[in-house]
Amino acid sequence: MTGETPISIEVRLRSAGLRPTRQRVALGDLLFAKGDRHLTVEELHEEAVTAGVPVSLATVYNTLHQFTEAGMIRVLAVESAKTYFDTNVSDHHHFFVEGENEVLDIPISNLTIDNLPPPPEGMEIAHVDVVIRLRPKQQD
Amino acid sequence: MTGETPISIEVRLRSAGLRPTRQRVALGDLLFAKGDRHLTVEELHEEAVTAGVPVSLATVYNTLHQFTEAGMIRVLAVESAKTYFDTNVSDHHHFFVEGENEVLDIPISNLTIDNLPPPPEGMEIAHVDVVIRLRPKQQD
DNA sequence: CTGTGTGCAAACTCTTTGCATAAGT
DNA sequence: ACTTATGCAAAGAGTTTGCACACAG
Numbered sequence: 001m002t003g004e005t006p007i008s009i010e011v012r013l014r015s016a017g018l019r020p021t022r023q024r025v026a027l028g029d030l031l032f033a034k035g036d037r038h039l040t041v042e043e044l045h046e047e048a049v050t051a052g053v054p055v056s057l058a059t060v061y062n063t064l065h066q067f068t069e070a071g072m073i074r075v076l077a078v079e080s081a082k083t084y085f086d087t088n089v090s091d092h093h094h095f096f097v098e099g100e101n102e103v104l105d106i107p108i109s110n111l112t113i114d115n116l117p118p119p120p121e122g123m124e125i126a127h128v129d130v131v132i133r134l135r136p137k138q139q140d
Numbered sequence: 141m142t143g144e145t146p147i148s149i150e151v152r153l154r155s156a157g158l159r160p161t162r163q164r165v166a167l168g169d170l171l172f173a174k175g176d177r178h179l180t181v182e183e184l185h186e187e188a189v190t191a192g193v194p195v196s197l198a199t200v201y202n203t204l205h206q207f208t209e210a211g212m213i214r215v216l217a218v219e220s221a222k223t224y225f226d227t228n229v230s231d232h233h234h235f236f237v238e239g240e241n242e243v244l245d246i247p248i249s250n251l252t253i254d255n256l257p258p259p260p261e262g263m264e265i266a267h268v269d270v271v272i273r274l275r276p277k278q279q280d
Numbered sequence: 281c282t283g284t285g286t287g288c289a290a291a292c293t294c295t296t297t298g299c300a301t302a303a304g305t
Numbered sequence: 306a307c308t309t310a311t312g313c314a315a316a317g318a319g320t321t322t323g324c325a326c327a328c329a330g
Binding site (some may be wrong): 001076078083096098110113114124125126130 | 217218266
């Protein structure tokens with residue numbers, strides 16, 4: 001066998017209560033076909049147009065937010081003007097290249113966080129984001 | 141004794157090569173007088189105006205960026221539309237309240253990160269940000 | 281005085297919204 | 306058919322920029 005059968009985008013969309021329209025399916029394919037990715041709205045839009053799916057920017061915004069609500073992707077905490085969406089919803093972390101505003105997955109590592117503080121009353125932890133900010137090494 | 145003598149804003153500005161103008165000193169006072177804070181440009185601007193220092197928004201933007209370059213404050217990695225500036229430049233971490241876009245310091249805790257991955261070639265780690273995203277506890 | 285800094289308003293970028301048209305079930 | 310999604314263009318929010326005036330040294 002060649003691997004696990006991925007659940008089709010159509011099915012995933014339906015379980016999320018979203019109609020599997022051409023645009024949503026195409027965006028879902030782009031997002032999930034190539035492994036884990038972090039994209040901005042503009043990047044995904046451009047990919048879609050290049051791939052022959054002339055979806056509008058507004059629809060990409062809508063769709064990414066819907067996918068986020070459905071828990072299929074999530075928003076990354078980076079200090080950039082643009083919003084980054086991550087197709088990997090599990091606990092893992094990121095490098096963020098200053099200046100270039102580029103997001104990289106932290107490769108296989110056993111980074112661990114210990115002694116997480118308790119959340120304040122009435123709150124629960126939704127997610128823990130570790131962003132390792134990188135800059136070009138300066139040899140002065 | 142009542143504590144350490146803080147270095148005056150004037151001196152700090154001069155060492156950073158910044159003229160201690162009325163606006164910069166006032167903003168610096170607001171930023172550093174009350175312990176560690178995280179503020180948006182708008183919040184600081186409003187504080188300044190309320191405090192009787194009618195500085196312009198553009199100047200607050202300029203000043204916060206200059207302070208950041210001087211290493212006096214830093215920008216936080218949160219997934220908010222607004223930029224948050226933190227007066228605490230040391231390694232410490234944050235709660236981020238979803239929806240409210242509120243940033244809270246993580247109180248005294250011995251949160252530690254182990255097995256930090258090595259940065260990619262030619263890059264060095266500028267800062268490690270841990271953002272613990274909070275949401276209201278739901279008891280369903 | 282001379283060079284910086286400041287304020288204002290306009291410009292820019294990213295994101296959201298309203299509404300007519302198109303597509304899914 | 307009926308409902309929901311899409312596209313477009315305009316509006317919003319946050320941030321940056323250009324230039325005349327003001328202030329610090």
